[in-house]
Amino acid sequence: MVRRVFVALALAVAVVTPAVIGLPDTVTVAARCGTGSDLSWTLPGACQHGDEAPPGVDPTEPVTTAELRTREGGSEGAYAAAEELGVPAPSAVAASSPAVTCEGDGVAGYRVQAMYVVEAGRTNRFAALQSSFQLWAAGVDDVVNRSAALTGGVRQVRFVTDPSGGTCVARVLNVTVPAGALSSFNSSISAIQALGYTDPSRKYLMWTDATVLCGVASMYPNDSDTQANPNNGSYAQYARTDSGCWGFGDGAAQHSVEAHELLHTLGGVMSTAPHGTRAGHCWDESDTMCYADGGGFSMQQICPAEREYLFDCNNDDYFSTYPDPGSYLDSHWNAADSRFLIGGGNGAGGGTPGAPTVLGATIAVNNPAVPGLATQASVAPSLPAGRTVTSVQWKSARTDCSFTTPTALQTEVACGAAASAATTVTATLTDSSGATKVITSPLTFATGTARPVTVSLGAAGQWPAGGSASVCTGAAFPLTARVVDVASGQPIKGLAVPLTKQTATMTAPASAGSPITAASGVATQSQTASVATTYRGRTAAGTVYAAGAQVALAAAPARCTTALSASVSDNDIHYADPVTVSGALTAAVGATPVAASGVTLAVRLTTATGTVLTLGSAKTTADGTYALVVKPTASGTIAVSLAASTAYTASTASAGAITVRIPATLITGAVDRTDVGYGQAVVVTGTLRRDAGGVVTALASKPVAVYVAPATGAPVKVGSATTTANGTFTASVPLKVSGLLYVAYAGAAGQPAARADIGAVVSGTWTTTVTASRSAASVVLGGSVTITGSVTRTYLGATLPAPGLRVKVTFQPTGGSTSTLVSTVTTTTAGTFTARVYPKASGTWTATLSGVAGYADDSADPLTITVN
Incomplete structure (x- = not known):
């Protein structure tokens, strides 16, 4: 719902009332409220902002009493929308009646005073609309209650109330002010105050019977998180809604203007809020308090449109009964803490502080x-x-x-x-x-310093204090540089370490790379050395770190002695099941361990007959460990080996014996019908699974054949299917032979063949009926006659058209005893046929079905045709 709402933001935060604050100077105005043609200064010490009225509503046009009585305000029409948002409140609490919460004597304490205000000389409609005012007040309470429920709390508006039939209703005052007093917000406040409505423990919610504006309210721009906040009873505050905007809010896309204005007096929305504008609203739709108010922010659709009825999209700007610890509302003014709400203030009066209902x-x-x-x-x-x-x-x-x-x-x-x-x-x-x-x-980052760093070099897992490390001749090894921040002792991430290398025969160092340090502060560059080589590294100065002093490391190559370990994760498996072969390769030059990283190891299986099967190759990691997943298909002994080279001595380790078993194949089958007419389709379904010692899994994408074994002769393949991902299959097959129906899997390497008998099936013979008629009973010599007819088939009481059958048309001359085949035609999908004949003599014509497998013979009644 788009709305025309005027919000007065009181500039005073000291202990003076807005009524006696002088107008601020131009600089203060601009600083607090911005600039623009929509701003005016009609309320002393406050700024006022206007927006559009609801679609189709002109707040300057009078509204009839009859129309106003049809408006329900924030009532149960919005229940479904709120419920979808997870508000834990039954529909019975919706404002379908004017009842509000009874609290105390209905008068004492900080309360909202409802009032109808009309100018002298104008029709006073209080009597006709009193029940509507009370219903709309209950709607405001419903908005507050549902909004509190979103964060697990309970809040109701603490109205000045009167008892009514065992419950309470908002007490609505009937107030008449001088003619012209409702021409502006300031003049209406002055007139109300002149009648004595100046109590700081009251927020005056006014239904003004005027056609000047839509809504307006006063609010102090003070976000201090204390019960002494000036919006919490330091001064009398006023909220005004003119008749054109009364009683809206019944529905997911509407909000109550009265609730909007009252919330302003409760202290929302502060410009310091995460989504606050500069004019008392918010820009994260949908939300009762959010709209494009000219406060310098573009609207964004953050919450669903159904949220329009409720306060505070995501409960992070101005209303939450349980703000996240450390969040804005945990340390700034929160309207849900207002003492004008039952459950607000210190949590007394029937409410609870709340508990989170959403993460x-x-x-x-x-x-x-x-x-x-x-x-x-x-x-x-x-x-x-x-x-x-x-x-x-x-x-x-x-x-x-x-x-x-x-x-x-x-x-x-x-x-x-x-x-x-x-x-x-x-x-x-x-x-x-x-x-x-x-x-x-x-x-954020702190830069512009010159923090000292230390750089150290290592090779092949060694960080020698004396600057010399052993490496395996000609084998790749990691050259590592570690960079540490001196002040904190922490490793530094993201620094480049330019490296050089130089042998005794080189006249100048050559680049050995420029790796970047990881989060561990270590940068690694792979190197090989066949002769003694000196490596150097340093870091350059940058915006944060000073240059690191150059350090050197001598790499001394030699043939490394090696040792291997190996194990297998499971030594009793089924065919091609995955197992992991793992272990470690250690290398050393004399007594100095050398990290053997990136070394390729062969993994093989030797069967009992001496056959050697290659399972794959593994590569060692930085610490010399390795792991390889293999899928053995035969029993035997697994070994891991390293071939001899200039870098390493040979080494072999046994991972132990492994037993490979053949899994069982489980196949099932079923058929939808067991007795059908010849050629009719039956649907065969089933499953194909692998049983590996009780672990049953689906066999996917496997071919399954469907057979019928007749009483005599070889089985006949009648159909096939391919299994799905879960091992199921379906085949629709035409049945043209009787016998034992079964499904079969032919098997594959490591997966045996299997068969499942389904049961006897019958492919029965159809009873046929042939009919025929002629286009003419007589014809001149040389003329033609069209013979049409149909063939139906019947089995087990069901009669169907018989398509695709060959029908013979024969002729027997009058007085003759022998029939001659004249034509053969095929029935259509509807079982019909047509034949054109050219009689040369008088006689009879007959349509016959005979000799067709699965179909009984039958002939139509003979047709007599005379040749003139």
Whole structure:
């Protein structure tokens, strides 16, 4: 619903009333309210902003009493929309009646006073509309109650009330003000105050019988999180709705203008809110308080349209009974804390502080970070009762940022040493109900320093203090550089380490690469050395780090002695089941261990007959370990071996014996019918599965054949099918032979053949009926006659057309005893046939079906044709 609403934002925050505040100067006006033609200064110390009226509503046009009485305000018509959003409130609480919550004596304490205001000399419609005012007041209460329920709390408007039939209704005052007093918001406030309505413990919710504007309210732009907030009873506050905008809000796409205006007096929406405008509203639709008010922000559709009826899209700007710890509403003014709401204030009066009903979270990042160094990030979930966090996933907008534990609530994030511009980190939480919460925080960086660093070099897993490391001759080895921040002792990520190498025969060093340090502070470059080689490395100065002093490492190559270990994850398997062969390769030069990384090892299986089968090859990791998944198809002994080379001595290790068993094949079958007429289709279904010692799995994409074995003779293949991913199959086959129906799988390597008998099937003979007629009973010599007819077939009481059958047309001359075959025609899909004949003599013509497999013989009645 688009609305025309005027919001007065009181500029005073000290202990003075708006009525005695002088008009601010032009500089103050611009600073607090912005500039533009839509701004005016009719309320002392406040700014006022106008917007469009609801579609089809002109607030300057009078509205009849009859039309006003049809408006239901925020009533149960909005129940379904709110329920879809998960509001845990029964439909009975919707404002289908004017009842509101009874509290205390109905008068004492901080309360909302409803009033009807009309100018002297105009028709007073209070008596006709009193029940409507009370219904609309209950609608405002419904908006508050449902909005509180979204965050697990209970809030009702603390109206000044009167008892009514065991419950309470809002007390609506009938107030007459001087003629002309409703021409503006200021003049209406002045007139009301002159009648004594100036109590700071009251918020005056006015239905003004005027045609000047849609809605307007006063609000103090003070976001302090305290019960002493000036919007919480420091001064009398006023909300005005003119007759054109009374009683809206009955439906998902509408909101109550009265609720909108009252919320302003409760202190929303502050310009400091995450989605606050500069004119007392918000820009994250859909929401009762959000619209394009000219406050300098473009509207964004964040929440569904059904949210229009309720306060605060995502409950993060101005109304939440349980704000996320550390969030804006946890430390700023929150209208749900208002003492004018039952359950607000200190939580007394029938309400509860609330508990989360949706997954929430707050995020904390230790800013600013030093580029290249890890900084702490954490997320704190707010979980509804009975739920637990099931997953956490961290990510950053920068691709060079990494997390130490990216699936934990608390982690560390490190970005490259060259990072300078601010970025973001995001945590995505999922709880046990499947709900997710995505929360993002800025990550900023401190640059412009000259932090000292230390650089050290290592090779083949050695970090020698004396600067010399052993390597295997001609074999690849990792040359590693480690860079550490001196001040913190932390490793630095994202620094380039230019490396050089030089042998005794080289006159100048050559480049050995320029690897980038990882989050561990280590940069790795693969090298090979067949002769003694000196490697050097250093880091250059940048925007954050000073240059690192150059360090050197001498690599001394020699043939490495090796040893292998090996094991297998399972030694009793079924054909081609996966098993893992794993172990480690160790290498050494003398007593010095050398990391054997990237070494290729052969994995073989030797059968009992001496046949050697290659299972694959494994490659060692940086620490010399390896793992390879293999699928053995024969029993035997698995061994891992390294061939001798200039770099390594030969080495072999046995992973032990393995037994490979052949799994069983399980096949089932069923048929939908067992007795059909010749050629009719039957549907055969079944499953094909693999049984590996009780572990049954589907055999997918396998061919299955369907056979019928007659009483005598060889089985006949009548159809086939291919199994689906879950091992099922379906075949529709025409049945043309009787006997034993079965399904069969022919088998494959490691998977035996199998057969399942389904049972006896009958392909019965059809009883046929042939009919025929002629186009003429006589014809001149040389003329033609068209013979038409049909063939039907019957089996087990069912009669059907007989398509595709050959029908013979014969002629027997008058007085003759022998019939002559004249034509053969085929029946159509409808079982009909047509033959054109050219009689040369008088006689009879007969249509006959005979000698067709599966069909009994039959002839139509003879047709007599005379030749003139």
